[in-house]
Amino acid sequence: MDDLDRAIVDHLQTGFPVCERPFLEAARALGTTEDDLIARIDRLLRAGTLTRFGPLFQVERMGGAFTLAAMSVPVAEFEYTAAAVNALPEVAHNYAREHALNMWFVLATESAEATADAIDRIETRTGLPVLTFPKEREFFVGLDLKSIAPADGEKRPAEAAPVAG
Amino acid sequence: MSDAVLDREIVRRLSGGLPLTPQPYDVVAHAIGVAPDVVRTRVAAMLRDGRIRRIGAVPNHFALGWRANGMTVWDVDDTRVDELGARVGALPDVTHCYRRPRRLPQWRYNLFAMLHGRDRDEVARKMAGIARVLGEAARAHDVLYSTRILKKAGLRLAAD
Numbered sequence: 099m100d101d102l103d104r105a106i107v108d109h110l111q112t113g114f115p116v117c118e119r120p121f122l123e124a125a126r127a128l129g130t131t132e133d134d135l136i137a138r139i140d141r142l143l144r145a146g147t148l149t150r151f152g153p154l155f156q157v158e159r160m161g162g163a164f165t166l167a168a169m170s171v172p173v174a175e176f177e178y179t180a181a182a183v184n185a186l187p188e189v190a191h192n193y194a195r196e197h198a199l200n201m202w203f204v205l206a207t208e209s210a211e212a213t214a215d216a217i218d219r220i221e222t223r224t225g226l227p228v229l230t231f232p233k234e235r236e237f238f239v240g241l242d243l244k245s246i247a248p249a250d251g252e253k254r255p256a257e258a259a260p261v262a263g
Numbered sequence: 264m265s266d267a268v269l270d271r272e273i274v275r276r277l278s279g280g281l282p283l284t285p286q287p288y289d290v291v292a293h294a295i296g297v298a299p300d301v302v303r304t305r306v307a308a309m310l311r312d313g314r315i316r317r318i319g320a321v322p323n324h325f326a327l328g329w330r331a332n333g334m335t336v337w338d339v340d341d342t343r344v345d346e347l348g349a350r351v352g353a354l355p356d357v358t359h360c361y362r363r364p365r366r367l368p369q370w371r372y373n374l375f376a377m378l379h380g381r382d383r384d385e386v387a388r389k390m391a392g393i394a395r396v397l398g399e400a401a402r403a404h405d406v407l408y409s410t411r412i413l414k415k416a417g418l419r420l421a422a423d
Contacts, residue, residue: 107327110320116307118299119285136283139320143280149415150321152281153306155274159314166363166375184414192413195334199370202334202407203414229370235345235362238352 099147102130106138107147162208164190166231167217168199169224176200182223188216199229266305269297270314273305281318323412329379332409333386335393336372338365340400344374350396351376356389371403383408 099107105128115123125135142148157164171179176194183189183203192203207213217228264272272295281287292302309315324332339347344362351374352360359377376393380386390406397404 107320107322111322112317112319114281114318114320116288116303116310116318118289118303120287121285132285136285140283142320145326146323147326148320149323150280151283151319152279153274153277153309153318154316154321155278156313156316159312160274180413189414189416191415193332193409194411194413195407195409197405197407199407201413229366231363231366231370231375233361233363235348237348237360237362238357239359 099142102128103138103142103147106135107142110139110151157206157208160208162206163210163213163232165205165207165213166233167203167205167220168229168231169201169220169226170199171201171224171226175224175226179224179226183220186216186219188212264295264297269295269301270305270309273302273309274314277306321415323415324379325412328381331380331383331386333378333380333383333390333406334409335376335378335390335406336404337374337376337393337397337401338371338403339374339397340402341373343400347397347400348374351393354389354392354396356392372405374401378406 109128110124114120117123119132121135122132125132128135130138139148139151143151169179169183179201180192180194183201184192186205188205188207190204190206192201194200195202205213205216207216213230217230221228273291276291276294282290284290286299288302288306289299292299295302306315306318310318348360348362351357354376356378357376358379359375361375362373363375365371365373374397378386378389378393380389386406386408390404394401394404
């Protein structure tokens with residue numbers, strides 16, 4: 099990642115235009131060309147620096163739900179179970195964590211019934227019980243994590259990457 | 264096509280991401296079979312009413328140098344968790360903060376606050392900041408560090 103890549107990652111986390119030529123408009127703000135911006139976003143996605151580029155949907159506002167869920171998976175069954183869980187399109191993300199409950203995933207569904215159905219399918223396929231932790235109250239959903247260069251150990255994250263434009 | 268049907272079709276086609284092409288909204292409009300500006304109009308409407316939180320880049324925080332990701336969890340007095348949760352959520356280090364149900368006997372924690380750091384020491388320092396806010400109202404706490412991203416895809420809608 100060079101400085102422009104970092105500026106793209108940081109700047110475009112906060113928003114992207116809705117207009118006929120949005121990459122052109124964003125490229126001007128970042129001091130580059132439309133073609134270069136498109137090529138760089140493509141490269142950042144392929145490299146895994148970006149996991150997605152596009153709209154973030156609030157499924158709750160569309161009648162759906164995000165539900166956090168967790169399982170305690172025996173180490174020997176971990177890879178098999180991860181593949182079985184990830185195979186469901188309703189699983190939006192899934193993280194391995196250090197705890198007796200060692201697999202934590204988020205279900206994004208269009209209805210409460212679809213959430214219950216997905217949980218049933220996971221329990222059937224894996225033979226393991228799923229604990230669900232639906233959010234009862236949201237206190238804060240944060241903004242963005244700025245890119246930090248690992249070598250810049252003394253910088254505070256908020257100062258780590260200046261945004262161009 | 265009604266707005267509801269159109270919007271669902273737009274959500275479905277954009278759930279994998281925005282096409283990386285100079286006129287991405289117009290490309291989707293063409294694919295759906297509506298006039299070029301219709302998708303732009305509907306996406307703008309969904310941004311205004313909150314169905315789209317934002318449009319942009321979703322980074323892999325590991326790749327950005329945030330090596331330590333800790334989900335901190337707290338067992339907080341039920342009579343105080345809403346007041347204290349708001350204060351924890353307001354801390355600059357906390358990126359997400361939610362109240363969630365306990366699942367006894369396996370799980371006693373009702374407040375979840377996500378922290379990121381360059382290393383686990385940084386997360387531990389930030390966690391001490393949360394502990395100061397919660398004081399004696401927190402009866403127990405833990406931190407669950409992520410060791411691997413197994414999947415990160417976002418919302419997917421099934422095709423009709």
